[in-house]
Amino acid sequence: xxxxIEMLGIRKEFPGIVANDNITLQxxxxxxxxxxxxxxxxxxxxxxxxxxxYQPEKGEIRVKGKSVKITNPNIAxxxxxxxxxxxxxxxxxxxxxENIILGSEITKGGKIDIKTAEKxxxxxxxxxxLAVDPRAKIQDISVGMQQxxxxxxxLYRGAEILIFDEPTAVLTPQEIHELIQIMKTLIKEGKxxxxxxxxxxxxMEVCDRVTVIRKGVGIGTVNVSETNPNDLASLMVGREVTxxxxxxxxxxxxxVLQIKELRVKDxxxxxxxxxxxxxxxxxxxxxxxxxxxxxxxxxxxAITGLRKSENGSILLNGKEIRNLSPRKVxxxxxxxxxxxxxxxxxxxxxxxxxxxVLQTYYQxxxxxxxxxxxxxxxxxxxxxxxxxxxxxxxxxTPARALSGGNQQKxxxxxxxxxxxDLLIAAQPTRGLDVGAIEFIHKxxxxxxxxxxxxxxLSFELDEVMNVSDRIAVIYEGQIVAIVDPKETTEQELxxxxxxxxxxxxxxxxxx
Numbered sequence: 001x002x003x004x005i006e007m008l009g010i011r012k013e014f015p016g017i018v019a020n021d022n023i024t025l026q027x028x029x030x031x032x033x034x035x036x037x038x039x040x041x042x043x044x045x046x047x048x049x050x051x052x053x054y055q056p057e058k059g060e061i062r063v064k065g066k067s068v069k070i071t072n073p074n075i076a077x078x079x080x081x082x083x084x085x086x087x088x089x090x091x092x093x094x095x096x097x098e099n100i101i102l103g104s105e106i107t108k109g110g111k112i113d114i115k116t117a118e119k120x121x122x123x124x125x126x127x128x129x130l131a132v133d134p135r136a137k138i139q140d141i142s143v144g145m146q147q148x149x150x151x152x153x154x155l156y157r158g159a160e161i162l163i164f165d166e167p168t169a170v171l172t173p174q175e176i177h178e179l180i181q182i183m184k185t186l187i188k189e190g191k192x193x194x195x196x197x198x199x200x201x202x203x204m205e206v207c208d209r210v211t212v213i214r215k216g217v218g219i220g221t222v223n224v225s226e227t228n229p230n231d232l233a234s235l236m237v238g239r240e241v242t243x244x245x246x247x248x249x250x251x252x253x254x255x256v257l258q259i260k261e262l263r264v265k266d267x268x269x270x271x272x273x274x275x276x277x278x279x280x281x282x283x284x285x286x287x288x289x290x291x292x293x294x295x296x297x298x299x300x301x302a303i304t305g306l307r308k309s310e311n312g313s314i315l316l317n318g319k320e321i322r323n324l325s326p327r328k329v330x331x332x333x334x335x336x337x338x339x340x341x342x343x344x345x346x347x348x349x350x351x352x353x354x355x356x357v358l359q360t361y362y363q364x365x366x367x368x369x370x371x372x373x374x375x376x377x378x379x380x381x382x383x384x385x386x387x388x389x390x391x392x393x394x395x396x397t398p399a400r401a402l403s404g405g406n407q408q409k410x411x412x413x414x415x416x417x418x419x420x421d422l423l424i425a426a427q428p429t430r431g432l433d434v435g436a437i438e439f440i441h442k443x444x445x446x447x448x449x450x451x452x453x454x455x456x457l458s459f460e461l462d463e464v465m466n467v468s469d470r471i472a473v474i475y476e477g478q479i480v481a482i483v484d485p486k487e488t489t490e491q492e493l494x495x496x497x498x499x500x501x502x503x504x505x506x507x508x509x510x511x
Contacts, residue, residue, distance in 0.1 A: 001028065002028070002029055002064075002065075003026045003027060003028060003029075003062070003064075003065070004027055004028070004029045004063065004064055004160070004161055004192050005025070005026070005027040005050065005061070005062070005063060005081075005161055005192070005194075006024075006025075006026050006027075006060075006061070006062040006065075007023065007024060007025040007026075007046070007049070007050060007059065007060075007061055008024050008059055008060045008061075008062070009022050009023075009024060009058060009059040009060065010022070010023045010024070010025075010046060010049055010056045010058070010059035010061075011023075011056060011057045011058035011059055012042075012045055012046070012049055012054055012056050012057060013057050014393075015393070016393040016394070017393050018216055019042045019045040019216050020042045020045055020046050020049070020056070020213075020216055021216045021217045021218075022058075022059075022217070022218065023042070023046055023059075023213060023216075023217070023218040024218055025046065025194075025211050025218075025221075026221070027161065027192055027194055028192070028208075028209075029190075029192050030187055030190065030191075030192055031187075031192060031193075031208040031209060032183060032187060032192075032193045032195055032206055032207045032208055033192075033193065033194050033195070033207065033208065033209050033210070033211065034194075034195045034196075034197055034203045034207040034209070034210040034211070034224075035047070035194055035195065035196045035197075035210075035211055035213070036197065036198060036200075036203060036210050036211070036212045036213070036232060036235075036236055037198065037212060037213040037214060037236060037433075038198065038214065038215075038236060038237060038405065038433045038435055038436065039198070039403040039404055039405025039406060039431075039432060039433050039436055040391050040402070040403035040405060040406055041213050041214055041215060041216065041236075042213055042215075042216040043165075043196045043213060044086070044165055044166075044196060046213070047083065047163045047165060047194065047196060049061075049070075050070065050076070050081065050163065050194075051070070051073055051076045051081060051083045051163060052070040052071055052072045052073045052074075052075050052076040053072075053073060055071065063079050063080075063081075077157050077158075077159070080158060080159055080160035080161055081159060081160075081161045081163070082153070082154025082155070082157060082159030082161070082162050082163070083154065083162075083163040083165065084147065084150045084151055084154060084162065084163065084164050084165065084167060085150070085165050086165040086166040086167075086169060086196075088146050088147065088149075088150055089150070090138045090146055090149060090150070091138065092137070092138045092139040093137060093138075093139060094137065094138060095134070095135055095136060095137055095138070096121065096132055096133060096134050096135070096136050096137075096138065096141070096149050096152075097114060097117050097118045097121050097134040097135065098114075099138060099149055099153065100117070100121055100134075100149060100152050100153050100156050101117045101121075101156065104156070104157060105117070106120075118134045118135065120156070121134045121152060121156065122134055124152055124155050124156060125148075125152060127189070128151075128155060128182065128185050128186060128189065129181065129182055129185045130148045130151060130152055130182060131148075132145055132148045132149060132152065142175075143171065143175075144171055144175035144178065144179075147167060147171070147175075147179070148182075151182065159191070160190070160191055160192065161191070161192050161193075161194070162186065162191055162192075162193050162194070163193075163194045163196070164183075164193060164194070164195045164196065165196045166196055166197060166198075166431065167179060167195070167197075168197070168199060168202060169404075169430070169431040176202075180202070180205065180206050183195075183206060184206070195207060198236065198432075198433035198434065200229040200232050200233060200434065201229070203224060203232065204224060204228075204229060207224045208223070208224060209221055209222065209223055209224060210222055210224055210227070210232065212232070212235045212236055214235070214236060214237070214238055219235050219236075220235070222235075233434045233435075236433065236434065236435070237433070237434065237435035245438075245441045245442075245445065245466045245467055247445045247448075247449075247467075248449070250283055250284045250285070250448060250469040251283055252281035252282065252283045252284040252469070253281060253282040253283050253451065254281060254282050255279055255280070255281050255282075256280055256281060256282050256316065256317060256421050256422050256452075256453035257278070257279065257280040257303075257314070257315070257316055257422050257453055257455070258278075258279050258313070258314075258315040259276060259277060259278045259279070259303075259312070259313070259314050259315075260277055260312055260313045260315075261275050261276075261277065261311070261312040261313070262275070262276045262277075262299070262302060262309055262311075262312035262313070262314065262322075263275060263276075263309060263310040263311050263312055264295070264298045264299065264301075264302045264307060264308075264309040264310060264477075265298075265310060266298055271477060272295045272297075272298035272477050273295045273298050273299055273302065273309070273477040273478075274295075274476065274477040274478055275312070275477075275478060276295070276299065276312070276474075276477060276478055276479055277479060278472055278479050280422065280453040280454075280455055281453060282421070282451050282452065282453050283448055283449070283451050283452070283453070284448060284453065284454070284469045284470065285444060285445070285448050285454040285455075285456055285467055285468050285469050285470075286453075286454070286455055286456070286468060286469070286470050286471070286472055287456045287457075287458065287463075287464035287465075287467065287468030287470070287471045287472070287485075288455070288456065288457045288458075288464075288471075288472050288473075288474055289461065289464045289471050289472070289473050289474070289493050289496075289497055290473060290474035290475060290497050291475075291497050291498070292459055294474050294475055294476055294477065294497075295474060295476070295477035295478075296426075296457050296474060297339065298477075299474070300336075300338075300339070300424055300426055300455075300457060302314065302322070303321075303329070303334070303424065303455075304326060304329055304334060304336045304424065305321075305323070305324050305325055305326035305327075305328065305329040305330075306326055306344070308323050309322055309323060316332050316333060316334065316421065316422060317332075317333065317421060319332065321334075327359075330359050330420075333420050333421035333422060334420055334421070334422050334423075334424065335415035335416065335418055335420030335422070335423040335424065336415065336424045336426075337408075337411055337412055337415050337423070337424065337425045337426060337428050338411075338426055339426040339427045339430075339457070341404070341407055341408055341411055342407075345407070345411045346399045346407060346410070346411065347399065348398065348399050348400035349398055349399075349400065350398065350399060351395065351396045351397060351398060351399070352381065352385070352390070352392050352395060352396075352397055352398070352399050352402060352410055353377060353378045353381035353382070353385075353395035353396060354377060354381075355399050355410060355411075355414070356377075356380060356381040356384050356385075356395075356410065356413065356414050357377050357380060357381070357414075358414070359414070359418065360418070361377070366380070378395050378396075381395045382395050384410075384413040384414065384417055385410070385413070387413065388409045388410070388412060388413035388443075389409060389439065390402070390406050390409045390410045390413065391403070391406050392406060404431045404432070405431070405432045405433060405436045408428070408429075408431075408432060408436070408440070409436065409439070409440075412425075412428065412440060412443060416443055416446075416447060419450075419452075420452065421452060421453060422452070422453045422454075422455065423444070423447050423452055423453070423454045423455070424454075424455045424457075425444055425454065425455070425456050425457070426457040426458075427457065427458055427459065428440050428444070428456070428458070429441075429458070429460070429463060437463075441463075441466070441467055444456065444467060445467070448469070456468060461490050461493060461494075462490070464485070464493075465485045465488075465490070465493070466485075468485050469485070470482055470483070470484065470485075471483045471484075471485055471488070471493065473493065473496040473497055475496070475497060475498075475499050476499070480496060480499070480501075481496050483496070
């Protein structure tokens with residue numbers, strides 16, 4: 001068997017942690033090979049070793065049978081290895097072409113020959129079905145397009161082996177479908193791909209083989225045609241995983257949140273929420289279903305005090321909280337798991353322990369007379385880290401050093417622990433593996449069963465249908481229907497989200 005890449009017995013250590021412990025991965029020519037593992041299992045670390053960003057303590061790397069030392073990414077590029085990172089490495093004010101040629105510019109008479117470069121970029125993008133405007137600026141194109149630029153960057157440098165790190169985490173369903181087609185085209189053109197992911201559906205759809213790693217240890221490699229999502233989930237987390245959320249019937253009590261005739265403008269000053277009505281009761285989870293860009297973000301920002309609203313009312317337990325400051329909203333009894341965990345959920349350079357008290361640091365016992373009590377702060381953090389299974393070397397580790405899933409668990413721990421009357425969960429499982437998703441769903445249902453109101457926003461329809469007790473469909477800034485997840489289908493929801501009306505009368509009576 002001809003392997004284009006062999007990673008044999010790789011060990012990579014960081015202070016206080018073994019990220020990769022004797023892992024072997026072998027990539028055949030012309031295959032899409034999945035690297036599957038939980039958040040923080042060591043997948044990205046292993047690929048950063050292959051790409052020359054890290055040096056292993058032990059082990060051997062072979063490219064086409066030859067033993068190699070990859071001490072930096074330039075050597076990886078020379079060996080035909082390209083990597084499309086999870087967080088794009090692009091310069092926003094530069095054009096697509098300028099980003100692609102950065103570091104390997106074509107010059108003519110001492111000047112960069114942008115015309116020739118644009119022509120070459122167009123040729124590559126046509127060959128691989130990567131439609132993108134070579135003259136567009138990065139800041140003006142969608143996330144899906146930016147990812148195409150990252151792929152083109154590797155192809156421009158002559159990559160034969162492409163590493164994709166969680167490529168679908170930030171894409172819409174349509175863009176995911178397009179990316180899968182692009183990957184199939186790359187294989188047809190003789191490339192080989194390693195796909196880092198924890199999305200089992202994608203592995204079943206597009207991969208040939210899958211190597212599983214768990215807590216830094218290689219579990220083994222299996223043929224996708226001989227496995228199924230349940231077995232892969234068990235290999236990944238080391239136990240049975242339930243995909244169906246277990247929950248008892250909801251028994252809603254008093255109204256906790258009442259929104260009436262709310263109007264909110266977006267960042268450009270255009271109407272985003274247009275007279276929206278919504279009620280959430282204690283002891284129920286209301287899911288918001290909608291195509292991205294129909295006012296979801298503005299609605300959540302208006303409730304949490306992050307955006308001023310024009311008029312209408314937002315009552316929490318009968319008290320008006322509209323246009324209060326975020327701290328006042330928090331103190332009124334609102335918990336918020338934000339959509340963007342880096343921007344609104346954490347201070348990345350602070351230790352994870354201090355992130356656990358971001359809303360309560362000014363209260364006793366965490367401070368007295370304006371002086372922080374670090375002993376109490378870290379004692380509290382240690383308890384939450386254990387309870388919510390946040391995998392971190394210690395409570396003093398900076399938040400940015402944790403994997404995305406563990407950052408998310410830390411935020412959820414902080415918000416749930418405050419025991420708010422209304423918990424807003426926006427994209428709570430984005431980019432998480434099946435084990436972490438199961439854990440977070442259980443926690444949301446626990447809050448509901450403890451008599452709290454939960455508002456769930458997710459673009460994953462199966463999550464909305466699985467976890468919610470009622471689903472509110474948002475379209476062009478209004479709730480156009482409220483449906484029972486037990487009596488609807490993804491098809492019906494999809495139609496409502498696209499603006500088509502329901503057939504039965506009285507559709508708004510239950511709002």
